[in-house]
């Protein structure tokens with residue numbers, strides 16, 4: 260991979276402690292249409308919680324491959340993605356809701372022989388805070404889509420959403436400075452929304468409509484939010500699920516925490532009639548959420564990269 264030019268992207272920053280004004284709603288709507296990415300601050304997740312979660316996660320990743328492989332990909336627990344699946348430089352641990360604590364217990368019991376109580380408590384706190392944050396962000400996105408949409412759709416469409424956390428660890432090769440490498444290939448997320456904490460190493464990039472890769476520069480205290488395929492389909496393309504990737508440029512370890520907030524498996528994803536302008540057709544056929552997840556998960560290619568394995572390839576009304 261040749262060196263990519265560094266093009267930082269200016270995205271709106273949403274202060275979660277303040278009420279939305281009409282101009283902040285407008286700039287958020289534009290960013291969701293153009294990029295499907297924005298930042299949030301004052302989100303209620305403390306630096307202390309991040310520091311603890313990152314330290315414990317790094318301890319888990321530093322264990323031997325034999326121990327980590329007990330968690331997956333071929334074990335029934337299946338909460339670990341080892342190197343060489345998404346990329347040679349990427350490995351990942353998954354903690355699932357709604358009971359983050361019990362998911363964390365199972366995972367940490369395998370890793371550390373006994374459940375690591377501190378790790379479990381921190382993962383449960385993080386999981387629950389992310390669930391609440393996702394709901395608050397969805398409320399704002401519904402307000403971007405139209406007057407009264409929050410009242411109409413938040414409960415009826417999004418109250419059964421579930422979440423899971425993927426802790427991503429990137430280990431670049433030593434000679435990385437000679438040639439950049441993809442730590443995580445181009446993909447779209449299968450979620451409604453994803454909330455990402457990236458450490459200060461950076462490397463997350465989003466693809467513009469013109470096909471240029473733009474850098475999402477990490478800034479302390481800010482989280483990245485991006486729209487996933489399920490919400491792109493539900494909003495009839497008004498909220499964009501953009502292709503993104505992670506590029507490794509420096510010989511330093513990188514950690515990220517990606518929280519995915521998704522519709523329940525049995526939900527039929529279909530854009531509400533009210534969202535369609537007069538004469539506008541649905542761009543996606545209504546589909547069962549779990550059928551889409553299966554379509555993506557049945558192949559590692561679909562899970563982590565490659566165009567075609569997106570909701571456009573699955574349900575577009577062509």
Ligand SMILES: O=C(O)CCC(=O)C(=O)O
Pocket residue numbers: 425427443448455456457463503504505514515516517
């Ligand atoms: O590591 C990152 O910054 C982003 C990870 C990501 O895109 C994902 O896990 O889907």
Ligand SMILES: [Fe+2]
Pocket residue numbers: 446447448453503
């Ligand atoms: Fe992603």
